[in-house]
Amino acid sequence: MPKARRPGSSTPQGAIEGAAPGSAFAPPIERGRGIASRMGGARAEPHRRQGLFPCEAEVARRLSQAPAEWAAKAIVLERHGLPKIDPVMGGRFWPAVQAFWNRRYGLSRVEASGLDGTENLDAL
Template sequence: MSDASPRTEAKAATLFVSDAQLAAVLGIGEDKARTIFRTLERDGFPARDPIFGRRYFPAVRAFLDRRAGLGVHSAPLPLAPDGPENWGDDNAN
C-alpha cells in the first residue's frame, strides 16, 4: 500500500503542466523559462496543447531526454560478435 495520498498521486501523474510548473521542475525562473521555451519550440519543444492550454509533460520529458543524448538511438549499437572472448587466458577455447 502506498503512503501517498490520492491527491499526491494525482499530482505526480499530471500529464499537462503549466509553464510555471515546468519552470519549477526545471529549476529556472518563469521569465527565463518563457524565453527558453519559445526558443526551443523552433527545435521541436512541445507547444501548449490548444485544448488544455498546457504542455504535455511526457512529450517535454522526451524532448529534453533526446536533447541530452538520452534518446532511443543515442546509445551505440552493440558490435557483432567476432568470436569467443579471450580475457587474457591463453588456454581459453
C-alpha cells in the same frame, strides 16, 4: 475581502457593469478564474501542477527556471523542437518535454549492440 453589492444588483458596489476586465471599475475576478490561475500562477489549482499537462509555472519549476525567464526561453526552444502548449489540454505534454531534453543531450539514441557471434538455434 468581497465588495458590498448594490441593493438589487449582482454587481459589487463601485463596479460598473460592462467595464473591461482588470480595470479599476470592473467587478473583482472570482477566485480560480483569473488569468494567473489559467497560466499557472500562484493561485493555480492543484491539479494544474500535476499530471501529464502541467501549467507553465510548474514546467519552469521542474526545469529549475524562473517562470518569467522560462516564458522567453520556451519561445526559442520551441523552434528547436520543444513541444508546444496543447490547445485542448492547456499545457505541454510532460513526457514529450522530457524526451526533448533527452534528445538534446544525446540520451535518447538507441544504438544496436555489436555482434557477439553466430546464432546457434539448435542449442536449446
